[in-house]
Amino acid sequence: MTTVQWILLDHAVALLGVALWFATGVTAVLQRHRLAFGLLVGAVLVTLTRPATVVTLAGRGWWFAQEKVLLGLPLLGAAALAAVVVAGPRLFAARRTPGAGLPVGGVVALFTAAYAALAGLVVTFLAGYPLTWSTALIAVSLVCAGALLTAQVLGRQAGEHTDAESPVSLRTTAPRDSSALSRRGFIGLAAGAVAAGAGITGVGLLFRSPEAVVTGGGPRRASGSRPPVSVADLRGPSAPAPGGTSHRHTLTARTATVRLASGGDVDAWTYDGQLPGPAITATQGDLIEVTLRNSDVEDGVTLHWHGYDVPCGEDGAPGATQDAVAPGGEFVYRFRADQVGTYWYHTHQASHPAVRRGLYGTLVVKPRAGGPAEELDLTLPVHTFDDTVVIGNREGRTEHTVRPGAPVRLRLVNTDSEPHWFALAGAPFRVVAVDGRDLHQPGEVREVGLRLPAGGRYDVVLAMPGTPVALVLDHDHGSGVVLRPTGRTGNDPALPDTSGWPELDLLRYGEPAIVPFDADNADRHFTIVLDRALAMVDGRPAYAQTVDGRGHPSIPDQLVAEGDLVRYTVVNRSLETHPWHLHGHPVLILSRDGTRSSGSPLWVDTFDVRPGEVWEVAFRATNPGIWMNHCHNLRHQDQGMMLQLVYDGVSTPYEDASHGHS
Numbered sequence: 001m002t003t004v005q006w007i008l009l010d011h012a013v014a015l016l017g018v019a020l021w022f023a024t025g026v027t028a029v030l031q032r033h034r035l036a037f038g039l040l041v042g043a044v045l046v047t048l049t050r051p052a053t054v055v056t057l058a059g060r061g062w063w064f065a066q067e068k069v070l071l072g073l074p075l076l077g078a079a080a081l082a083a084v085v086v087a088g089p090r091l092f093a094a095r096r097t098p099g100a101g102l103p104v105g106g107v108v109a110l111f112t113a114a115y116a117a118l119a120g121l122v123v124t125f126l127a128g129y130p131l132t133w134s135t136a137l138i139a140v141s142l143v144c145a146g147a148l149l150t151a152q153v154l155g156r157q158a159g160e161h162t163d164a165e166s167p168v169s170l171r172t173t174a175p176r177d178s179s180a181l182s183r184r185g186f187i188g189l190a191a192g193a194v195a196a197g198a199g200i201t202g203v204g205l206l207f208r209s210p211e212a213v214v215t216g217g218g219p220r221r222a223s224g225s226r227p228p229v230s231v232a233d234l235r236g237p238s239a240p241a242p243g244g245t246s247h248r249h250t251l252t253a254r255t256a257t258v259r260l261a262s263g264g265d266v267d268a269w270t271y272d273g274q275l276p277g278p279a280i281t282a283t284q285g286d287l288i289e290v291t292l293r294n295s296d297v298e299d300g301v302t303l304h305w306h307g308y309d310v311p312c313g314e315d316g317a318p319g320a321t322q323d324a325v326a327p328g329g330e331f332v333y334r335f336r337a338d339q340v341g342t343y344w345y346h347t348h349q350a351s352h353p354a355v356r357r358g359l360y361g362t363l364v365v366k367p368r369a370g371g372p373a374e375e376l377d378l379t380l381p382v383h384t385f386d387d388t389v390v391i392g393n394r395e396g397r398t399e400h401t402v403r404p405g406a407p408v409r410l411r412l413v414n415t416d417s418e419p420h421w422f423a424l425a426g427a428p429f430r431v432v433a434v435d436g437r438d439l440h441q442p443g444e445v446r447e448v449g450l451r452l453p454a455g456g457r458y459d460v461v462l463a464m465p466g467t468p469v470a471l472v473l474d475h476d477h478g479s480g481v482v483l484r485p486t487g488r489t490g491n492d493p494a495l496p497d498t499s500g501w502p503e504l505d506l507l508r509y510g511e512p513a514i515v516p517f518d519a520d521n522a523d524r525h526f527t528i529v530l531d532r533a534l535a536m537v538d539g540r541p542a543y544a545q546t547v548d549g550r551g552h553p554s555i556p557d558q559l560v561a562e563g564d565l566v567r568y569t570v571v572n573r574s575l576e577t578h579p580w581h582l583h584g585h586p587v588l589i590l591s592r593d594g595t596r597s598s599g600s601p602l603w604v605d606t607f608d609v610r611p612g613e614v615w616e617v618a619f620r621a622t623n624p625g626i627w628m629n630h631c632h633n634l635r636h637q638d639q640g641m642m643l644q645l646v647y648d649g650v651s652t653p654y655e656d657a658s659h660g661h662s
């Protein structure tokens with residue numbers, strides 16, 4: 001079983017336990033003693049299976065089970081044991097003796113076990129990893145408060161019915177006298193105090209001030225070791241490499257209603273009124289200079305060069321590397337096209353609505369020298385506008401005619417927040433590059449599916465056969481690209497059902513090669529645990545997408561020094577996929593769920609951490625700056641899942657004014 005299956009099983013067992021403990025308590029109150037005893041046996045059995053699922057999860061990684069091991073199970077175990085001891089024998093006897101009852105204490109014990117079971121589940125969903133003292137205190141307090149309130153309510157009922165022959169009466173040893181009132185008053189007061197204390201602690205927890213920086217086991221900030229530098233001064237060169245040329249573009253962000261090539265209008269935010277924005281192309285060594293203007297995008301805009309390792313001052317991260325460009329404003333980006341490959345650009349300001357609404361485009365850099373260019377070279381950015389999925393600016397299928405034997409390159413770009421599936425039917429092919437970086441000796445494959453993470457790119461190369469080829473998007477035969485051999489007439493053969501094709505695992509694709517570092521000797525090692533929890537996001541409490549239990553901007557910065565070898569362990573505790581994206585550096589994939597990458601070295605800028613997965617990646621810190629490090633599901637990013645990688649000695653003059661517009 002996969003880790004996420006164990007997570008789901010553990011949730012199911014925990015939920016069943018909650019239901020059974022509550023049912024036991026309720027049936028005991030209703031004096032259905034036979035049923036209550038049966039439910040108690042069921043609750044105990046289910047509770048006894050929890051350690052098995054929790055221990056298995058802990059074996060997959062401490063992050064998956066910490067709060068269950070340290071709080072949930074001990075709390076439930078203690079309460080369940082008390083319930084069995086206090087209520088078990090009485091229920092066992094009562095089930096054969098009509099009219100016999102369970103003392104209030106026994107019923108309270110049963111409900112307390114139910115509260116404890118519920119508290120464990122709630123802690124898992126609302127607090128998660130890492131467990132804090134505040135969380136533990138709140139959980140225990142609430143269980144105690146629940147027990148006290150239950151005792152008070154049941155005690156009052158028992159008191160009212162002492163003299164009556166009521167079917168819901170509870171046998172009680174407490175005499176009905178004037179002291180009962182003061183006792184209830186005392187219990188109410190105590191319960192109120194506990195609840196208030198828990199509430200205050202909870203508020204305190206939301207506002208707890210975290211450490212500002214984590215060092216990943218490396219030295220702390222070393223002021224004075226090198227002159228401090230501002231990101232504002234970490235700018236690109238102003239001339240191309242020898243032999244290169246300069247490309248100057250002006251992109252103007254503006255709202256527009258855009259007619260797609262396939263028909264249909266999109267109410268969009270655009271660069272230059274186009275969807276996607278103008279395609280930027282260059283040859284290796286060229287200088288790319290883009291003047292960004294903002295006409296009327298009220299939230300402001302930037303240009304982030306996704307996967308392109310530009311100097312930090314060109315990175316387009318508002319609040320870190322520049323101020324967002326407001327309507328009427330302007331910012332000039334300049335960088336050298338040193339990396340060959342398929343990339344894209346998008347705004348990084350209010351990116352959750354803004355990229356979705358159209359503020360993106362492609363960036364393709366071709367080699368200056370090298371092998372022959374492909375005869376057909378298509379850049380295919382996939383994007384979803386509301387429910388309309390487009391490739392480039394077309395819905396549905398596009399067709400191209402290709403000479404049989406001609407080499408073809410398809411540059412697949414996922415500009416959405418969710419993964420897309422591609423299947424190439426009709427020809428063997430190679431995935432020659434991932435996220436712009438060439439793979440080492442990628443082998444020919446066929447009838448495999450390609451799962452492209454949010455923000456990711458695959459370059460697919462094939463030789464055009466004498467029969468049609470179809471690139472199918474998301475298993476929808478009506479969506480994709482058809483390549484038709486020149487001169488071919490007649491009907492196309494029927495497309496196969498691609499939905500059952502296995503996924504090409506890039507961690508086992510291509511041939512190994514020497515990598516530039518030994519990741520076992522990292523200078524710093526950071527663990528990034530992804531989950532959902534109650535946390536502050538941009539100054540507001542939210543059910544956030546969290547890193548180590550916190551939301552942006554309260555997640556501590558990761559500190560590195562230039563030249564450090566940095567290792568990340570990225571853990572997904574949640575039930576959603578998180579495409580992790582570090583700015584400014586490609587990361588080398590080391591392993592997934594403990595299985596080492598065994599194919600070509602895989603350098604990516606975005607990797608999909610699916611539910612329950614643990615990824616190990618590494619990179620060399622060679623690009624000084626302050627870099628965003630976030631989930632590229634932009635809704636998740638907006639809900640808190642973003643932090644910063646900060647180089648020692650680098651500061652920013654820009655204020656994070658995002659507050660909900662990260």
Ligand SMILES: [Cu+2]
Pocket residue numbers: 545577578579631632633636637641
């Ligand atoms: Cu995410």
